[in-house]
Amino acid sequence: MKKFINFSRFSKYNTTFLCNARSLSSTPSNRTQVQTSQTVAPSFTGEPISKNEPLLNSFSIYRWNPDNPAEKPRLQQYQVDVNSCGPMILDALIKIKNEQDATLTFRRSCREGICGSCAMNINGINTLACLSKIDRNAKSTKIYPLPHMYVIKDLVPDLTHFYKQYKSIEPYLKKKTQPEKGKENYQSIADRKKLDGLYECILCACCSTACPSYWWNADEYLGPAVLMAAYRWMIDSRDDYGHERREALQNPFSVYRCHTIMNCAKTCPKGLNPGRAIAMIKKEMALE
Secondary structure (H helix, E strand, C coil), X not given: CCEEECCCCCCCCCCCCCCCECCCEECCCCCEECCXXXXXXXXXXXXXXXXXXXXXXXXXXXXXXXXXXXXCCEEEEEEEEHHHCCCEHHHHHHHHHHHCCCCCXXXXXXXXXXXXXXXXXXXXXXXXXXXXXXCCCCCEEEEECCCCEEEEECCEECCHHHHHHHHHCCCCCCCCCCCCCCCCCCCCHHHHHCCCCCCCCCCCCCCHHHCHHHHHHCCCCCCHHHXXXXXHHHCCCCCCCHHHHHHCCCCCCCCCCCCCCCHHHHHCCCCCCHHHHHHHHHHHHHHC
């Protein structure tokens, strides 16, 4: 049994930095003196701050166990010493699983922002846990699975439908005539450059699950990630099925449910712009 998590409040959090500085004053000797308060720059005593001193941060993590379907989802609190932990949220999750609660379930693999496995909602923002730094000044960090997805367990969403949609666009080169034996499918530098900003997608689903249009029409609307992949193959100079790929999207839902909300571009951990790719698909379909 899977649990459907339905929350749509995306609230970016900002850390306010306060600066307390005294004004500069000129002395009769024309020398400039800088005065700072003790709260800004405490005097150096010669004794370095010990890194062994614990610095506990609180992590509120979404928990739901399919083995207990009658039990409601909850936020469980964990305290982590961030001085004895790596700098990223994923490091804290691994430390919790290894040292405090072995039942905590989440996906992870490369730890380098390449595989997209550890996508989750951290403090209201869809991102990768391996690329999200621990805020050492935060009182609490809230971690949820990707929103508006069926949850398999804890922080693990069910991406079956997402990958089924990705498969539907046939994300591979299709040729009407095969090259002669011994020859390759060459591509000019200019044609290759058109793929920049498209091929880097790691299918983490951060953008699609941040899109209200995808929340409302996930059964038929393909979503930002899949549509950006579709555009990547449409404009590949080596592919012969660009027209057929566009024809497959000629319906009211596949692409036209995009309302340029642009959450996709804001949340992409790779800095890509799926919204622009969708706009280019619409343009090519209108001009064809």
